[in-house]
Amino acid sequence: MLQTDLWKRVVIWGLVALGIYFALPNAFYTRVEMHNDAVKAIEKQGSTAELEAQAALWPAFLPSGLVNLGLDLRGGAHLLAEVRVADVYASRLETLWPDVRDALRPERDSVGTVRLQPSNPLELRVKISKPEGMEKALEVVRGLAQPVVSLTGAGSTDLEVNGVDDELIVTLSEAERQAMDERTVRQSLEIIRRRIDAVGTREPTIQRQGTDRILIQVPGIGSTAELKAIIGTTAQLTFQPVVGRGSDKDAVAGVGNEVLPAGDEEGLFYTLEQAPVVTGEELVDAQPTFDQNGRPAVNFRFNPSGARKFGDYTANNIGSPFAIVLDGEVISAPVIQSHIAGGSGIITGNFSVEESTNLAVLLRAGALPAALDFLEERTIGPELGQDSIDAGRVASVVAGAAVLLFMFLTYGLFGVFANIALIINIAMLFGVLSMIGATLTLPGIAGIVLTVGMAVDANVLIFERIREELRTAKGPARAIELGYEKAQSAIVDANLTTIITAIILFVMGSGPVRGFAITLGLGIVTSVFTAIFVTRLMIAMWFRRTRPKTIEV
Known part of the structure; x- marks a missing residue:
């Protein structure tokens, strides 16, 4: 009983x-929170007397896990962002042009000369001088198509290639667009998470909503402007060949080229090839440093694929200028002095120490694959x-x-x-x-x-x-x-x-x-x-x- x-x-x-x-x-929320923040700060930046005093507020042998307070209890910033997935289509077709050109070059006897034509962002138009070789051109370019990597696109290829008169028209297939939409939003979600985690905020809420929207709630941030400054910068880094330079921002760039301003010299503009040699997506590390003159700079290192492309280009273009472009501005355009092997280099410019540190954080987190439109923003005060x-x-x-x-x-x-x-x-x-x-x-x-x-x-x-x-x-x-x-x-x-x-x-x-x-x-x-x-x-x-x-x- x-x-x-x-x-x-x-x-x-x-x-x-x-x-x-x-x-x-x-039961001792404030004290434990100060202890936890001090312990994290000591791990990141080393010990100080003030941090040690805060860390001693709570015994190390007791648990220090807390129930985190959400946005509506602590105050903070709320954003609802929409990812511009269509921008990725244009970027993908832009980078496809060198592959199409290189694939058709050995077939010059059949298709003649190849020229890029103006077109809308959702298609790539290529003109051949021998229309009778259209069948051969279609066969060659269709050979560049790859299977779509997604469950819904199984059995489909990523490119659709058609011929009209003397022009090849290359577009992305519907299955590839759907797969790219999914990849773009997932990548944006992960990069936003990395950027917010890098600044040490407490328990952010980062969730996907619908097909192309992301909800971001970060407790403890003072304003939506501060939050947008962290996540809104795309930090798209590219390395592009230089065609010319001048002071006319309205200069005719020519098909396949673009005119971009110099970030550190007002009134100077560079004409660059649109198709980059290497992009920031192939970066594996970026760290703040100082150049040989003691000015703040950023060291970078590519993955094997990027290192190979970077090395091959520098080996074949010694004596030519090479532009480093960040978010649509040429931040540096050094002349290639020698073959740069190993896939590492340094970005110099008129940086402050804080700017070089922030740039390194953004590059390490990765470039946002597409820009964000902020549909809703709200700040909740403490x-x-x-x-x-x-x-x-x-x-x-x-x-x-x-x-x-x-x-x-x-x-x-x-x-x-x-x-x-x-x-x-x-x-x-x-x-x-x-x-x-x-x-x-x-x-x-x-x-x-x-x-x-x-x-x-x-x-x-x-x-x-x-x-x-x-x-x-x-x-x-x-x-x-x-x-x-x-x-x-x-x-x-x-x-x-x-x-x-x-x-x-x-x-x-x-x-x-x-x-x-x-x-x-x-x-x-x-x-x-x-x-x-x-x-x-x-x-x-x-x-x-x-x-x-x-x-x-």
Whole structure:
């Protein structure tokens, strides 16, 4: 009667102790947060007396995981960005021209000379001087097509090549466009995540919405302008051959060329070949440094493919200028003095130390594959966040106090046991949230408040069942045992449906809805555990010590 094996008692109290242990840092939130920030700063930039003092605010042997506060509780910046996926089509066709030219060059006897023609950004037009060789030209260029790498595009190729009179028209296939859209948004998502992580913000929310939109919420950032400065710069680095230079920005560049301004010299413009030799996508590392004159610069290193192309070009063009272009500006145009092997080099310009450091961060994170249009931007001040915390705290305290009072007045001593289990339940919930590094938002607080209300539901079922068993003249011990046994199936059924609902909300929802689903789902698990196991264990311990002849529920 009311016997529990020793190992079960150890497991139950062990889980309770672990939950309280990991929840403990949240009771000293500001102190632990300062400790965590100081430890991260020491790892990145070395130790100082001030950082050591902040790190000592919390003992190293205790856990330091916190329930992170979301945007609506801490304040910060919110952006909804749309990725210009169409820009990637034009860029892809632009880089295709050298391949088409090189493929047709050996067939000059059949197709004649090859010239790039003006066209809209979604197609590549190439004119051949011998229209009778169109079939051969089509065959050669179609040989450049590659299979589309996607599940939906299986069996398709990436290029569509047609001939009209003496012109070849190359476009991207529909399957390739869909695959590129998917790759572009995924790449943008990852690069935005890297850039935001690089500046050390706390628990940002970066999620895809729809087919081409990205939601960005970063707590602790002072304004959307600050956030846009971090993620909005494309940092597209290219290395392009120089055709000429001058002071006329409206100079006729010619087909396949473009005119770009010099970033460090006003009034100077360079005419460059549009097709780059190497792009920033082939960079594997970039670090701030100083050049031979002690001025801030950036060291860079290419991957094997980029290093090979970079080395081949420099070997074949010694004595020619070579432009380094960043976001549409020529930041440097050195003359190639010798073959540059190894795939590494240095970018010089009129940089400050801060600018060279930021440029290195952007290049390491990678170039955004397409520009972003910001459709929605919102800043939430820290004061509003604090108001939300205060309101959530009041709601939680009022809900908790009302439930505790109701349980005590209704069930007496058994209500006290349920109240202790409720407090343990909340502590365990915060412990689990801290362990998984969850972010708490206002809807999350609503989930906790709802959990407080639902936590005693299982105890109400159990206690009412014990009352019924006592009315059938069973002894106290047997009534308690039967009350737990017969109420268990109803408790599991009721809470299982709620957990299924929480899972659906988590899978189908986004942002705040997910926060609500997480706290609700975890709260149900901890409340069922405390109701079925913890209260039963407390009642059994009390019963074995007092051995009452009758009990009042």
